[in-house]
Amino acid sequence: MRVLGIESSCDETAAAIVEDGKQIISNVIATQIPFHQIYNGVVPEIASRKHAEWILPVVSQALEQANMTLDDVDAIACTNRPGLIGSLLMGLTFGKTLAWAKNKPFIAVNHMLGHLYASNLILPGGDDLMAGVEYPYLGLLVSGGHSIICKVNDFDNIEVLGTTIDDAVGEAFDKVAKFYNLGYPGGVVIDRLAKNGDARAAKFPMPKLDKGESGEHRYDVSYSGLKTAVINQLDQFWCEGYEKTNENICAAFQETAVRILLSRLFRAVDDTGIKTVVAGGGVAANSRLRSMLAERTDIKCIFPPLKLCTDNGAMIAGVGYRFLERGDRSPWDTTACARVTEFKRGLKK
Ligand code: KG4
Ligand code: ZN
Numbered sequence: 599m600r601v602l603g604i605e606s607s608c609d610e611t612a613a614a615i616v617e618d619g620k621q622i623i624s625n626v627i628a629t630q631i632p633f634h635q636i637y638n639g640v641v642p643e644i645a646s647r648k649h650a651e652w653i654l655p656v657v658s659q660a661l662e663q664a665n666m667t668l669d670d671v672d673a674i675a676c677t678n679r680p681g682l683i684g685s686l687l688m689g690l691t692f693g694k695t696l697a698w699a700k701n702k703p704f705i706a707v708n709h710m711l712g713h714l715y716a717s718n719l720i721l722p723g724g725d726d727l728m729a730g731v732e733y734p735y736l737g738l739l740v741s742g743g744h745s746i747i748c749k750v751n752d753f754d755n756i757e758v759l760g761t762t763i764d765d766a767v768g769e770a771f772d773k774v775a776k777f778y779n780l781g782y783p784g785g786v787v788i789d790r791l792a793k794n795g796d797a798r799a800a801k802f803p804m805p806k807l808d809k810g811e812s813g814e815h816r817y818d819v820s821y822s823g824l825k826t827a828v829i830n831q832l833d834q835f836w837c838e839g840y841e842k843t844n845e846n847i848c849a850a851f852q853e854t855a856v857r858i859l860l861s862r863l864f865r866a867v868d869d870t871g872i873k874t875v876v877a878g879g880g881v882a883a884n885s886r887l888r889s890m891l892a893e894r895t896d897i898k899c900i901f902p903p904l905k906l907c908t909d910n911g912a913m914i915a916g917v918g919y920r921f922l923e924r925g926d927r928s929p930w931d932t933t934a935c936a937r938v939t940e941f942k943r944g945l946k947k
Contacts, residue, residue: 603915606689607681675918760817795849
């Protein structure tokens with residue numbers, strides 16, 4: 599079954615054709631970064647307008663690259679939540695209209711399920727990274743809007759163990775980069791600059807989640823303290839003998855940001871005894887996160903290829919296929935939702 603996946607929740611207009619939820623046939627991602635760069639962040643109105651301009655050429659290109667017409671597509675899947683409402687509506691309405699006009703099954707997909715699914719996809723000529731991996735495994739879902747440690751029981755059955763109590767990890771990267779005028783998107787720039795810096799230049803504090811490390815917040819993370827320390831209290835945490843270069847600031851910040859995440863993830867590994875971790879989301883592209891996790895040789899850690907960490911249509915087509923093969927369909931009155939109640943602790947989704 600060939601599914602056309604459409605993604606437009608933030609600042610990438612993306613479409614892909616995926617066969618049987620695994621093999622990517624085409625994957626087109628039109629990034630709006632140059633249009634938002636001058637503002638150091640995503641401007642929702644600009645994002646919606648670009649999606650409106652680009653959605654038709656992007657979907658056409660995905661079909662062209664796959665050497666297909668819409669008649670060769672068996673179903674259409676679109677991101678409908680969470681994200682920027684105007685942006686979501688562009689891709690969703692476009693995809694729903696195509697499905698309606700062509701009498702094809704239509705399925706709406708939660709963007710976060712897409713990120714968690716990305717490692718299941720095989721790029722042309724690529725490997726099956728999930729070969730032999732069985733449920734349950736631990737999921738590390740880290741993006742601009744989410745930081746989630748979860749137990750993945752099935753592609754759509756996610757038990758959230760821990761999440762952020764304030765900022766998402768990607769948001770912290772973006773805000774630090776914005777403050778120091780390093781460029782946009784912040785994560786990629788910080789990752790690059792940190793390679794030439796010394797992580798020992800500052801000793802930033804780790805969050806103390808005061809409701810008790812053994813209780814409610816056992817797997818939760820927090821990034822507002824680190825963000826404030828890096829932005830407003832740099833002198834207080836700076837170590838003698840190190841120059842205050844962007845490279846050193848980035849390296850010390852990144853080191854702490856990754857340590858916060860991994861301290862909770864390793865706790866979840868130890869508590870559950872589950873030794874397979876599958877990462878997803880933009881921050882899963884981070885080189886320090888990847889290298890630090892690789893040091894734990896007792897954990898099998900799977901990261902999607904870099905291209906599939908950030909937003910793309912293939913992950914939506916992949917999840918769409920899983921729903922469709924189960925016989926699920928979304929009704930024609932499905933709309934977009936900016937926020938979702940899924941992926942809160944204690945809820946299975
Ligand atoms: O998954 P994504 O493309 O969009 C959301 O669903 O949010 O993630 C974007 C986030 C941004 O915060 C960006 O700064 C971060 O992922 N990011 C990174 C890296 N590449 C992207 N953060 C750290 N290191 C990276 N290499
Ligand atoms: Zn995303």
